[in-house]
Amino acid sequence: MSHKAAPRRQSPDKTNSDIGEVSRHLLKGEEEERRRISRELHDETGQALMVLRFQLEMLASEAKNAEQQARVEESLEVLDRTIEGLRRIIARLSPRVLEELGLLAAIRRQAQLLANQTGMKARLDLPAEIAPMNHDIEVAVYRSTQEALHNISKHSQARNFTVRLYVAGGKVQLEIEDDGAGISTKSDHEDGFGLTGMRERVVALCGTMTIHSRRGRGTQLRIVLPFIADESSARQTAIGARTARRVSTAKAS
C-alpha cells in the first residue's frame, strides 16, 4: 500500500517532442501506404482495365449487327469513365505529382482543376521559383492545398478563391481563401476529419494553422511551417561548392 509508485515526471517539452516524433512517423507511414496503393492501382487495376478496353474494341469491330455494336460501345464508354475516375484517384492518392511537376506546378494544377470543374475564378500568388525544401514540409503544403481546395469546391459556393504561397524569414506560408458561405458554426470545423488531419500534420512539423471565417464572408486558412531546406540538394550544393572551390584554388596556384 505504501509502495504506491509516484507518477513519473516528464518535462512537457520532451513529451511534446516525442508526440511530434510519433506523429511524423505515422504521417510518413501513411504517405508510403498511399504511394503503394496508388502504384498497385496503376500497375494492376489500370493495366487490367486497359486490356479489357483493348478486347472490347476488338469486339466492337467484330460486331455482327448494330445492336451488338451499340452494346459494346456503351460498355466502352462506361469503361472509359472508370479509367478516368481511377486516374483521378491515383493522382489524389500519390504526391508523385510533386516529384514530377514540383510544388509550384502541382499547386497551380490543383487550382486550375478546381476552377475548371466549378467555374470559380482562381487567383494565384506564387513565387516564380522556390528553393528545394524538405520533403515532409513540401508534402504538408501540397496536402493542405489539396484539402483546402477540396473544401472550397464541396462547401463554400464561392465565386473566387486565392492561393498564396511565400517563403520569408525562414518560414513557408500558405494562405487559401474564398469568398463563399463561410464556416457556419465552430463545431462544424472541429468535427471534420479533413481540417483536423491538416492541423495534426502541420503541428507535427512544428507549424501553425489558423482559420478565419464568418458566415457569408468566406473563409481564410493560413498555414505557417518552418522552411527546412532539402538535405539532399543542400548536400549536392555543398559538394558542388567544394569542388568549385578546389578547381578555383587549383587555378590560382
Ligand SMILES: Nc1ncnc2c1ncn2[C@@H]1O[C@H](COP(=O)(O)OP(=O)(O)O)[C@@H](O)[C@H]1O
Ligand atoms: N471553404 C469552406 N467554406 C465553407 N465551409 C467550409 C469550408 N471549409 C470547411 N468548411 C466546413 O467545415 C467542415 C469541416 O471541414 P473538413 O474538416 O474538411 O471536413 P469535411 O470536408 O469532410 O466535411 C465542413 O464540413 C464544412 O462545413
Ligand SMILES: [Mg+2]
Ligand atoms: Mg474536407
